Amino acid sequence: MKFPQTHTLKEIATIIGCQFVGDENFSVLGMNEIHVVEPGDIVFVDHPKYYDKALQSAATIVLINKEVACPEGKALLISDDPFRDFNKLTRHFRPFQSSNVAIAPSAKIGEGTIIQPNCFVGNNVVIGSNCLIHSNVSIYDNTVIGDNVIIHSGTILGADAFYYKKRPEGFDQLLSGGRVVIEDNVGIGALCTIDKGVTGDTTIGAGTKIDNQVHVGHDTVIGKKCLIASQTGIAGCVVIEDEVTLWGQVGTTSGIKIGSKAVVMGQTGVTKSIDGGKTYFGTPVEESREKLKQLANLKRLPEILNKLNQNEG
Numbered sequence: 349m350k351f352p353q354t355h356t357l358k359e360i361a362t363i364i365g366c367q368f369v370g371d372e373n374f375s376v377l378g379m380n381e382i383h384v385v386e387p388g389d390i391v392f393v394d395h396p397k398y399y400d401k402a403l404q405s406a407a408t409i410v411l412i413n414k415e416v417a418c419p420e421g422k423a424l425l426i427s428d429d430p431f432r433d434f435n436k437l438t439r440h441f442r443p444f445q446s447s448n449v450a451i452a453p454s455a456k457i458g459e460g461t462i463i464q465p466n467c468f469v470g471n472n473v474v475i476g477s478n479c480l481i482h483s484n485v486s487i488y489d490n491t492v493i494g495d496n497v498i499i500h501s502g503t504i505l506g507a508d509a510f511y512y513k514k515r516p517e518g519f520d521q522l523l524s525g526g527r528v529v530i531e532d533n534v535g536i537g538a539l540c541t542i543d544k545g546v547t548g549d550t551t552i553g554a555g556t557k558i559d560n561q562v563h564v565g566h567d568t569v570i571g572k573k574c575l576i577a578s579q580t581g582i583a584g585c586v587v588i589e590d591e592v593t594l595w596g597q598v599g600t601t602s603g604i605k606i607g608s609k610a611v612v613m614g615q616t617g618v619t620k621s622i623d624g625g626k627t628y629f630g631t632p633v634e635e636s637r638e639k640l641k642q643l644a645n646l647k648r649l650p651e652i653l654n655k656l657n658q659n660e661g
Contacts (some may be wrong), residue, residue, distance in 0.1 A: 385406045458476040474493065537561070543564065559580075
């Protein structure tokens with residue numbers, strides 16, 4: 349998430365009420381999660397295990413819970429609770445805006461687009477030309493939709509990320525200030541849920557077609573011309589490259605990559621990153637040929653054991 353204007357390190361420290369290390373005029377351009385940070389971004393870290401990863405990332409401002417040696421060209425924000433203060437920044441720069449109308453006045457809707465009854469279109473939403481939005485679709489704030497997109501009834505774009513920190517009193521949610529971006533010629537079935545990014549974008553690439561009852565987690569990037577069948581669940585921060593096919597009831601873990609033109613057969617659990625151009629099946633995921641051989645051999649196990657017992661007799 350980029351800020352509307354450049355801020356100084358001192359200004360950001362004042363917003364969250366913390367100390368800082370670095371030039372008070374050090375430029376701050378935005379904030380992001382560690383997997384998508386760029387120079388000028390703030391990244392937060394609150395566990396020593398991840399200090400080095402955060403300090404060596406592309407982010408040039410690190411919101412951290414301990415004063416450490418500051419790498420050259422970077423600055424630190426020292427907080428007793430970086431998770432809490434990251435949320436403070438999200439509230440400050442992208443606060444929740446209520447709306448009491450079906451289509452917010454700030455929404456921009458392209459020529460030829462049809463929006464059926466009982467839809468909600470939130471603040472700062474952009475919808476391109478010649479789209480068809482069927483009834484009872486909810487499009488949350490800041491969502492961007494390209495041209496020639498079809499979205500079927502009951503789908504929700506832009507719900508919060510499923511991202512929590514466990515505290516003694518319960519779970520504390522990391523606030524979502526990101527967006528959903530739907531590119532041109534995408535088709536989305538009924539009753540799908542696509543969560544917005546925590547600070548970045550959840551993106552569906554041009555020409556991709558999504559069946560009914562599919563969930564896409566926060567900050568996931570789906571490439572162009574993919575096919576995703578019903579009841580698939582894609583976790584957060586997944587990268588799915590172009591022309592991937594996911595058949596029904598596929599599930600993925602978070603933070604993995606599925607290579608271009610991979611085919612994942614139904615009811616597979618994608619537990620790790622997989623290469624493109626191959627077909628996969630099973631949980632944990634393996635190439636389908638290997639998995640089907642294993643299943644065939646397993647089916648023969650009683651016969652093999654019976655032969656062994658006969659030989660021993």
